[in-house]
Amino acid sequence: MSKHHAKFSLTALTAGALLLAAGCAHADTKTLYIGMNGGNMERVYTQFVFPPFEKANNVKVVVVPGTSTDILAKAQATKGHAQMHIMTLDDGVMYRAIKMGLCEKLQPSSSLSQIPAVARMKDDYAVGLGMGLTGLSYSTKIFADKGWAPPTSWADLANPKYKGKVVVESMPSSSFGLDAFLMFNRIKGGSEKNVEPGFKAWPTTVGPNVTEYIPNSSKVIEMMQQGDAAIFPYTFTQTELMKSKGIPIGFVAPKEGAVVLMTAQCVLAGNPDDALAQKLAAYLISPQAQALGMIHGSFNPVNPDTPLTGAAAEQQDRMKAVLNKAVVLDWDAINADRAGWDKRWNREIER
Structure with a gap:
């Protein structure tokens, strides 16, 4: 050889x-x-x-x-x-x-x-x-331009001055939309075991303010930067992350409590x-x-x-401060009739 x-x-x-x-x-x-x-x-x-x-x-x-x-x-x-x-x-x-x-x-x-x-x-x-925590996030730029004070309550979603500037995720596909609805329902006198007040009030109060119901949160920041979303249910965690990237966004734990997510x-x-x-x-x-x-x-x-x-x-210290007053929802009551709520949401709110 x-x-x-x-x-x-x-x-x-x-x-x-080597291959082997x-x-x-x-x-x-x-x-x-x-x-x-x-x-x-x-x-x-x-x-x-x-x-x-x-x-x-x-x-x-x-x-x-x-x-x-x-x-x-x-x-x-x-x-x-x-x-x-x-x-x-x-x-x-x-x-x-x-x-x-x-x-x-x-x-x-x-x-x-x-x-x-x-x-x-x-x-x-x-x-x-x-x-995580679901509260209200808002465009600090839009609020500053309009001279608006930061939101303080879940009821602010129904404030007529936000007409066409509220974005909410659909209840069937999102915890954010569900959390917002249930906290608004509580303000109207309801509970997780009684959602009639929320379903009765939402279409004529929050509904007219909503520019779009979106399937997930990936679109909301883009809508905010385009000026279409001034206020929306969102998480503390995502707000902090967006803020760290230089996006003009703020988070508020409403006086009724942010929701543990x-x-x-x-x-x-x-x-x-x-x-x-x-x-x-x-x-x-x-x-x-x-x-x-x-x-x-x-x-x-x-x-x-x-x-x-x-x-x-x-950031973790700020989270802990909000957690002290946070609300834990009754998930057994929610899941007992969640499918029924989703159908009603599609029929009565997103129709």
């Missing part, structure tokens, strides 16, 4: 061995699927929160993006043979998922033991991932790799993961042991 031929054969063998090794390494890498909001949440978790877990466990975490109702529908369609390992849902939707038997109990872990009772749901069948996670029953799914769920509520979510995406932690400094710590 010539030297050149021997060298070529050796090179080919080496290349083949790479193939084995790739084969050993497992994939975990997590249902989660797309957009900013998917970006932050994929870029910053998942990588330490992926590296430590030789796995790839892939987001299945969608709204809470989208993710719930996917989980329902594969009940008993789940294709996703974990799903994150708004707290109200998570209560429905637990009742449907889609979640399995979280295994005890050091991080779970750090989470306060308010963020542990239904005997640990789900746990909070991020703590927790993003929760659960391990899906019958998922393909339960041990790893439970491990990921425990990691996501650990101080390390919670800090990464807060620093890079303003996702306020549910774990009180999360180490924060500087601007992130200041």
Whole structure:
């Protein structure tokens, strides 16, 4: 064999061995699927929160993006043979998922033991991932141009001076729209068990002010920057994030209380790799993961042991101050007739 031929054969063998090794390494890498909001949440978790877990466990975490109702529908369609390992849902939707038997109990872990009772749901069948608040956000530019004082109450959505400048997310697809409706319903004398006052009053009070009912929040900032949205139900977390990007926006906790809006996670029953799914769920509520979510995406932690400094710590302190007066809705009452409310909303409010 010539030297050149021997060298070529050796090179080919080496290349083949490297390809084989790479193939084995790739084969050993497992994939975990997590249902989660797309957009900013998917970006932050994929870029910053998942990588330490992926590296430590030789796995790839892939987001299945969608709204809470989208993710719930996917989980329902594969009940008993789940294709996703974990799903994150708004707290109200998570209560429905637990009742449907889609979640399995979280295994005890050091991080779970750090989470306060308010963020542990239904005997640990789900746990909070991020703590949020729905209040009223407003365009500080439009308000300054008009000489308007910041809003102070959920009732301000009905103030005639905001005609054509209110944007609300649809109740069937959004917690923000539901929260606003239920707080307005309370002002009108109703409760989660009696929504007649809200349905009676909204079409002639808030309704005329609404320029558009939108399916999700991704459009609202664009509408605000175009001058079409001056005031809208929105979260403290997203407002802080937009403000940090230089967008002229403010957040108000109405005097009746902002509404606790927790993003929760659960391990899906019958998922393909339960041990790893439970491990990921425990990691996501650990101080390390919670800090990464807060620093890079303003996702306020549910774990009180999360180490924060500087601007992130200041934002968390502002959140805690609002939380002290926040309202927790009666989700059992809401979910008992949510489908009926959604139909009424479409028929009587968004007609």
